[in-house]
Amino acid sequence: MLVSFANHSTAPVNLGGAERSLLRFVEDWAATDADFTPHFVTKAPRGKFIEALDERGWQYDAFRYRGWAVPSPQPAPAAERAAFATVDYAAVSAIIRHYERQRPDLVVTNTLVAPWASFAAAVLGIPQAWFVREYGDLDHGLHFQTGRAATLGDIGLLAGAVVTNSGAMRDHLARYMPAEEISIAYPSVDVARLDATRAAEPSVQPFPQADPGLRIVVVGRVEPSKGQHRVIEALGLLRDRDVTASVCFVGSWKQPGEDQRLTARARELGVADHVVFTGEQNAPAPYIDAADVCVTASTIEAFGRTTAEYMALGKPVIATREGGSAELVDPGVTGALFDADDTAGLAAALAGYASDPATARRHGAAAPDRLAAVTGSGHDNAAAIARLTALVGTEGYRLPQVARYWFELPAAYSSLGATSARAAAGLLASRLRSRSGAVGRLLSRPAAVVRRVTGR
Structure with a gap:
């Protein structure tokens, strides 16, 4: 059974709680199921999370993308939204092609802010689940570009199961999606x-x-x-x-x-x-x-x-x-x-x-x-593993066939070389280069896939 886990952060300085919880969850699953094979879709460039995957010998593919929640109290300017859409949708298209080759049995999105692997799974009808381990706006000051209700409602639509890390988080999500979809798995403490x-x-x-x-x-x-x-x-x-x-x-x-x-x-x-x-x-x-x-x-x-x-x-x-x-x-x-x-x-x-x-x-x-x-029995990783395993072989939420065409449009437009999206991407790359040389250099690269690792 091949399960693809999608993560949102490079973890440039240290592993956050979401990354640490995911690593422990996958370790627990691997320890109890000999047929379980994990794979990771994660954000580039290389950071502490990829280092942790390498230490464990787990396979991953790294892409560059942003998300549908941004670190700003206000909606992003149109030029910035267009620039990042070009990058994000190129990532979706690349992940679709990757999943067509790999054919995972289940896709698990371990983030509230980057839905791109979930979108790819929905294009192909692969069953999927989400871990939601943060509020996003209330705790980290993020801005949901389509609003909180629409964002969380879409997660409930896409996911066959939503697993969260506390009763408080479950109650928050239940305002925006069916409560029966949501279960609790308290993170394990080592x-x-x-x-x-x-x-x-x-x-x-x-x-x-x-x-x-x-x-x-x-x-x-x-x-x-x-x-x-x-x-x-x-x-x-x-x-x-x-x-x-x-x-x-x-x-x-x-x-x-x-x-x-x-x-x-x-x-x-x-x-x-x-x-x-x-x-x-x-x-x-x-x-x-x-x-x-x-x-x-x-x-x-x-x-x-x-x-x-x-x-x-x-x-x-x-x-x-x-x-x-x-x-x-x-x-x-x-x-x-x-x-x-x-x-x-x-x-x-x-x-x-x-x-x-x-x-x-x-x-x-x-x-x-x-x-x-x-945090004991019934609200632990074992319970979450059983719930996710039950999704394998079921029919996943599927987007209409035209969705794949839509995801490929920004890259097609930018390839023309004289579009507003291309200009916006160039301007944004220059702007970010002045702030962060590494980020600017990444945005100036044409390909969505930054690095692919085949494992050990």
Whole structure:
């Protein structure tokens, strides 16, 4: 049984939660089914995700494409939409040809933002499923070019099954597609790896202060949506109450100077000496192990992988009330919840643990069992594998035959050499080249397929 998995990101710096969840899912499927063969359609150029595929000896084909959700609060200009349509539709046409040669039994789209493998499957009538692991607009600030309702509704139309990573995400999707299509598979946490690395010596001292007070750890990419600024503000409120606390932020950042901006605010609040940024760490477990309490301060998380990792390592968790973390944490038993805009509520929860370390330890001790109870049988990878396997041999949603012709039109127009789409592509390539040499060079290439790997 050949299953093609479509991914949306090159993962240039590190593997995101969607990529990590997909890799673990495929590993679990391969471990239980000798007839299962995975293949991947992924985004070019080479990044951490392709490196992970190479490490596992899994086959893949890499294409260049964008998506139907873009990182802008406003609709993209017409010229930009035309330029990217040329690239995206060329990718669809290339994936159609690839699937005609390969004939996968099932196509699984592991992204909310790039539907191109799904479109290719629909042209050929191949059964398909989707993993939806993010909100897109609410958590990452993306703009759905046809609107949220239309985008999610189309996913429900194309997919024979939709698998999501939390009850919160399921409820969100059920507003836009039939609820019976949606099931939950909580991402697996590699507890063995966490336990094996928790005693390692941290490369950066997480709490170098002579008196750190309450030791707080926050793991995750450093950016506004992840809420590190909320923890800084809470530290300032704790200082005003004469409560000593220190925080260690573990994770990389996309925007240059994000750590400096947060440090500047901490300095204004008089707590800069109690803030540490470690940058990206391959093994976050030693930092989590050093904490008294861990915080998930994101505006909203579809699942909350770091919340699960904190709990797996026996730490109490204070998390925002919106999204998947709220269903993992049992308030008053394994941690506390607060509203994202209620920094005072976060500070109060931290102050409670600072004044009562025994409760912090008790909540942490209860966390692993709580995590196992929520994410266990019936809502795990095994259940999702059974659901996807049942799609093999069924009739997939099929687009009309003319769809293939439509997908080939932008490339046909651009081949004329004097069309507006061609001009827009050239202008956009020049614009992006000035921002990112690698991206600009990729856009200047004529072919949709950047690299094809046949495996080992």
